[in-house]
Amino acid sequence: MRTAHVVGVGMTPFTKPGVSGEDYPGLARTAVVEALADAGIEYSRVEQAVVGYVHADSTAGQRALYEVGRTGIPVLNVNNNCASGSSALFQARQLVEAGMADCVLAVGFEKMKSGSLGAMTYPDLASPVQPFLDVAAGHRSPSGAPAMLELFRNAGLEHREKFGTTAEQFGKVAEKNHRHSANNPRAQFRTVYSLAEIMDSTQVCEGLTKLQCSPTSDGAAAAIVASEEFVSSHGLESRAVHIVGQAMTTDSDATFTSGSAFDVVGRDASQRAANQVYDRTGLGPADLDVIELHDCFSINEILMYEALGLCAEGDGGRLIDEGATTYGGRWVVNPSGGLISKGHPLGATGLAQCAELVWQLRGEAGDRQVEGARTALSHNHGLGSACVVTMYRRAS
Template identity: 60%
Template sequence: MKSYIVGVGMTKFEKPESRDWQYWDMAKEAGEAALADAGVAYEDVQQVPVGYCFQASTAGQRAVYELGLTGVPVYNVNNNCATGSSALMLARQFVESGVNDCVLALGFEKMQRGALGGGADGGDFKTSPVARHYGIMAARHGFEMSPPTAQIFGDAAREHMEKYGTTPAQLAAVGAKNHRHSVNNPYAQFQDAYTVDEVLAAKTIHQPLTKLQCSPTSDGAAAAVVVSERFVEERGLGDKAVEITAQAMTTDTEESFASGSCIDVVGQPMSREAARQVYAASGLGPEDLDVIELHDCFSINELLTYEALGLCAPGESGKLVESGATTYGGRWVVNPSGGLISKGHPLGATGIAQAAELTWQLRGTAGARQVEGARVGLAHNIGLGGAAVVTLLRRP
């Protein structure tokens, strides 16, 4: 059976504490927007997977009670930074299995200011679910006082530079591109453009990554209405429908840890395998993609993901971004929303916000950031510790 996204909505992503609201307020705003976009009522929704990382158990119920008290099942989902796409994947599975005709996927996060810790709870590394990952990093690079997530991705960047000759300017080109894209996104946390030189000159967070190459902490929510083909036909929603053509989630395998490389520890093998599964299931490949929203939590992860998705050969990603192939006028437009670096990164909302952006792009309603003629889009969302979700969307 097929599944379709027929409605999406999101709040503006904002710096934590910049607005006086609770997580249920942002969830209501995004959820109501998605339902209105689809033209369906909350009473039509049969199940609700809700993604978040920083609130207590059953916060999903508290959030969706603002949309209605219909008694439908609500699932609380936490998969670190891949939480939003994990909730979306559950929604798709409910629909494609024939269990439901209409499911709402919702993701939100209300975060604290400052750098993100080593896991969603920023707890003790000895008992952290990502202790093994950071142990690999420490064995090769040591452990410093800079934010741990910046360390592990910064160390991956240094390895990439040493192995392939990637330059600081190529890493900075990712940040410059995504900040430039966000200028046209009213939902983005930041809407300022920077040159490569300005990105390089920003405060260093962990060598070689500067502040303008790192995603911020953010508040925000996003939602998507996922429905069956029957629901699309019965409700006359064909003009809004975007097909979820293929989707895959992978987790860490031995390859993530065997090499002792931070490139593998931060998830490139997971991403590569998830992309392989999606291409195999859809019969499409990198050459068929028009627009991509990928997980640029740090600039290096965008480069690693180019390689994992097959946009270029290993080690060629720095040259690819530098060539202009991943922006307007190039082969693909990657992160037209501004990506995590500039749009923002409220963990539970990120994956669904990627799907929202692609839905607007494939409908041709993305305004000033529209990718001309976009028909096929790919979303990539990854969580350390680990999960990688790749979703291929197509306009019927």
């Protein structure tokens, strides 16, 4: 099988909805043009494109890319909720590895409304998240919070009850990620908060304060995925980052029958995706240097430490207490600031993770550079569900 490499990445700053003044075609164009320049190629070299987004009409991908060029290539649109960007990357990699194309563009974008995400965009259609809400209602009495908050609140309370995890340990995740984003000029938030400020911010539901939640955001990110032959023929060896393993999973019966709120928010799907990547690559948590994971809420980062195998079940709180997931620790998790502080424009998130890890592996991350980073992992989850885990290594 052929190998796939990321040879160029681009990303807009992530901003509060409406602040940039750009509609999605402009955001996407900025990210794509930067990715092309990063790879040193023209748009005419791109043979196919895959576009991820959630809140836009059909063929929005075509509308966005026509701002870059009208070359007649196939353009595929992907909506996998919060994993739409990494789903676009997943499909681009498959096209390259299968020999269907030598150079594929993956791009994700989002223009969002302010405020908490609701459970339904089209109230006259069946809700894809209703089965999750139904299961959650059997676990714990509903709190009346918005749907996403409700599900992650349940997982956080279960973790505290089963393992003695404290509210402060969840707060330390947010403190870490806000601190990391201070060195990211593209992050939506760059303010450093103390743990006390995190804990004293507005409580949005039981166990979660405002500064522990990812915001709604506008933004776009893009990656150029190329075959080894393309890398060689275009002299891109010094820019190439190898996608050494990648897996996408959806929900199994365990999501709905395990009796755990952890699986409702993606533990089972995430664990299976990570294990598939570890099995395929022969690499594991001990080989990783830097990780971008889906911290939509601080609770989820603790859960994902465990699902990704960084520690045993129940030990996520210990990792954050020990400083194992920040600079000077065993791994640096979310050096970008993560979703909590970098921002979370749904369709762009997975590709923003890709961009961050490519910069880290090339040694181009500036003040947030993880020293000696060689192997990296991204984790991106969209409820409903799709989970994509990707492992990267510097190719040269």
